[in-house]
Amino acid sequence: MRQPPSSRIIAVLAIFATIAAGAAASASTPERSGSTDAEAIVHDVTGEVLGTVRFHLFHSKTFVGGKLxxxxxxxHGFHVHAVGICDPNATDPSGVVVPYLSAGRHLDVEHVGHPRHTGDLPSLYVSANGTATTATENDRLTAAALFDADGSAIIIHALPDNFARIPTRYSATGPDAETLATGDSGGRVACGVIVPSH
Structure with missing residues (x-):
């Protein structure tokens, strides 16, 4: 029997609450039928654990949430990147250390510009006490995209993401290549490899 709209809304809100709180949903819950769960333990460049971001893939939607x-x-810019390697000592081709460059670019299955990358997520807002809680849904992050041959990672950037929103009144040429690649969100300050959870 099809659930009434109010019941479905309550079920979705319950999933968000579970992800944000960091608790695993019960295996007997009907909403878990046909679903996949994943998580990323997020570290800063010193190796300090900042928290966990969880992914609940259910049918055509992925619910993303966590507390950091x-x-x-x-x-802060907040994106899924294309390679599941979080090396704080990664170097660019000239040998300069660029933390987490190892995670590659934004996950971009369809080869489009920012903010339409597969891995583009809403910005992370951090309160004055240094904590952030996020909960969102996404219909582009599939298991195939997250768990391809080289995996994927969640990255937190140093600066806000402008989502390539450069109106022509500010620039006659619109967003440049860097803006279309990253939303000008700056360096990578934290990273977590996304892995299936059980």
Whole structure:
């Protein structure tokens, strides 16, 4: 029997609450039928654990949520990147250390510009006490995208994400290549490899 709309809304809100709280949903819950769960333990460049981001893939939607600490106050770019390697000592081709460059670019299955990348997520807002809680849904993050041959990672950037929103009144040429690649969200300050959870 099809659930009434109010019941479905309550069920979705319950999933968000579970993810944000960091608790695993019960295996006997009907909503878990045909679902996949994943998680990323997020570290900063010193190796400090900042928290966990969880992914609940259910039918055509992925629910993303988590609670993080130890970040600077304000908005931060928050994206799934294309490679599941979080090396804080990664180097660019010239040998300069660029933390988490190992995670590659934004996950971009369809080869489009920011903010339409597969891995583009709403910005992370960090309160003055350094904590952030996030909960969102996404219909582009599939298991195939997250768990391809080289995996994927969640990245927190140093700066806000402008989502390539550069109106022509500010720039006659619109967003440049860097803006279309990253939303000008700056360096990578934290990373977590996304792995299936059980």
């Amino acid at each position: 600490t130890g970040l600077s106050h304000g908005f």
